[in-house]
Amino acid sequence: MTTSLEDLERRATAHRDRPAYGHDALIACDRLVRVFTTDGVEVQALQGLDLLVTEGELMALVGASGSGKSTLMNILAGLDVPTAGAARVAGRDLLAMDAKARLGYRRDVVGFVWQQTARNLLPYLTAVQNVALPMQLGSREPKRKKAERADSLLTLLDVAHCRDRRPHQLSGGEQQRVAIAVALANSPSVLLADEPTGELDSATGEQIFAAFRTANEELGTTIVIVTHDQAVASEVRRTVAIRDGRTSTEVLRRTQVDATTGEEALVTREYAMLDRAGRLQLPAEYTRALNMEHRVALALKPDHIQIHPDTQHPQEPTP
Numbered sequence: 244m245t246t247s248l249e250d251l252e253r254r255a256t257a258h259r260d261r262p263a264y265g266h267d268a269l270i271a272c273d274r275l276v277r278v279f280t281t282d283g284v285e286v287q288a289l290q291g292l293d294l295l296v297t298e299g300e301l302m303a304l305v306g307a308s309g310s311g312k313s314t315l316m317n318i319l320a321g322l323d324v325p326t327a328g329a330a331r332v333a334g335r336d337l338l339a340m341d342a343k344a345r346l347g348y349r350r351d352v353v354g355f356v357w358q359q360t361a362r363n364l365l366p367y368l369t370a371v372q373n374v375a376l377p378m379q380l381g382s383r384e385p386k387r388k389k390a391e392r393a394d395s396l397l398t399l400l401d402v403a404h405c406r407d408r409r410p411h412q413l414s415g416g417e418q419q420r421v422a423i424a425v426a427l428a429n430s431p432s433v434l435l436a437d438e439p440t441g442e443l444d445s446a447t448g449e450q451i452f453a454a455f456r457t458a459n460e461e462l463g464t465t466i467v468i469v470t471h472d473q474a475v476a477s478e479v480r481r482t483v484a485i486r487d488g489r490t491s492t493e494v495l496r497r498t499q500v501d502a503t504t505g506e507e508a509l510v511t512r513e514y515a516m517l518d519r520a521g522r523l524q525l526p527a528e529y530t531r532a533l534n535m536e537h538r539v540a541l542a543l544k545p546d547h548i549q550i551h552p553d554t555q556h557p558q559e560p561t562p
């Protein structure tokens with residue numbers, strides 16, 4: 244079959260008119276690359292990472308140590324700049340911001356909660372003073388309004404009783420809940436949290452996760468949590484796994500109501516990410532189970548693609 248000039252023109256027009264990648268996402272990372280060079284040695288922390296997060300989502304990022312999670316979080320937090328690719332958060336281009344725009348971005352667009360409780364709060368300020376501080380640097384609201392907002396955030400996160408205490412007079416869990424209130428002080432579009440339950444026991448970790456859920460449901464804040472905590476990862480609707488500096492698989496969870504019994508059940512489904520070049524990362528446990536290495540056999544079916552081990556097609560002898 245030959246392709247006419249009209250066909251080519253039609254295809255080119257359709258391609259041009261397609262909305263840009265991630266146009267309706269709040270966070271859009273497109274082939275993000277971050278290379279670190281130390282003593283002449285290059286480390287590719289991010290190797291073309293694609294990630295879309297929609298407004299109002301509460302999602303988790305998981306991955307082995309060194310897979311690039313913190314590198315990604317630092318970029319999204321405006322603390323680091325990618326080497327290549329594109330990243331947009333709430334309409335801001337993270338590669339094109341000058342120092343002033345970056346400062347405004349960190350103050351007004353994103354809030355962050357770090358694993359080390361000590362990094363989140365100033366030790367010589369009380370809880371309510373810690374929450375009020377970003378507001379003083381940020382919005383031009385009257386002082387009374389800011390004080391009211393600081394108190395209502397502490398109440399929302401169930402730490403109103405800690406109002407006049409300094410961080411060392413708070414438990415680890417209370418410190419993290421106050422830290423979430425600080426991160427929400429300037430009503431950011433996105434709240435980023437890097438291992439926020441990492442230093443806490445599992446019961447306290449659950450309380451912290453409940454605080455994130457409250458922030459997401461009550462204030463509509465979009466939340467991205469990096470976690471090793473399986474309990475947190477399995478409570479969110481979407482968990483994205485990062486492997487070798489790329490997003491590899493994604494687990495989506497939804498509640499399904501049985502039509503006859505009316506009972507609710509949680510349905511979980513795992514997906515592999517298809518990047519814009521058509522590359523697919525198969526989960527390591529799948530490829531290991533079927534001894535898939537180097538090459539797999541593909542077959543296109545009407546509604547799916549089959550992937551088989553390369554047993555019928557032995558490897559070409561290497562020269």
Ligand SMILES: Nc1ncnc2c1ncn2[C@@H]1O[C@H](COP(=O)(O)OP(=O)(O)OP(=O)(O)O)[C@@H](O)[C@H]1O
Binds near residue numbers: 279281
């Ligand atoms: N500032 C830096 N200079 C040099 N290499 C770095 C730097 N930051 C990170 N790396 C390297 O980049 C890779 C990704 O690191 P990153 O901290 O993003 O991983 P991670 O998934 O957050 O790991 P962990 O779960 O252990 O925190 C690692 O190989 C790390 O050694």
